[in-house]
Amino acid sequence: MPALVGVVQVITVANAGIFNIGDIYKVNPVATSRAYAGAGSFNTGNNLNVDNYYSATNIYDQDGIDQPLAFNF
Secondary structure (H helix, E strand, O other): OOOOOOOOOOOOOOOOOOOOOOOOOOOOOOOOOOOOOOOOOOOOOOOOOOOOOOOOOOOOOOOOOOOOOOOOO
8 A cells, every 4th residue: 555655854874774665565684784792882871880890792603694695685
């Protein structure tokens, strides 16, 4: 069913981001990424007090491929 969309203002879209308005059949990723973060990472807010006396991030990944892009067309 067709979509009726009013005024839209897009300020920014990330490098591998997708912006869609209206009907869509298929959305395919064109990039993948992996982020490693230890204790206390990705904290946002005012007046944070994070005490991490010991932090170790295990980055060993035995499968090697999380999201293949081979057949995304």
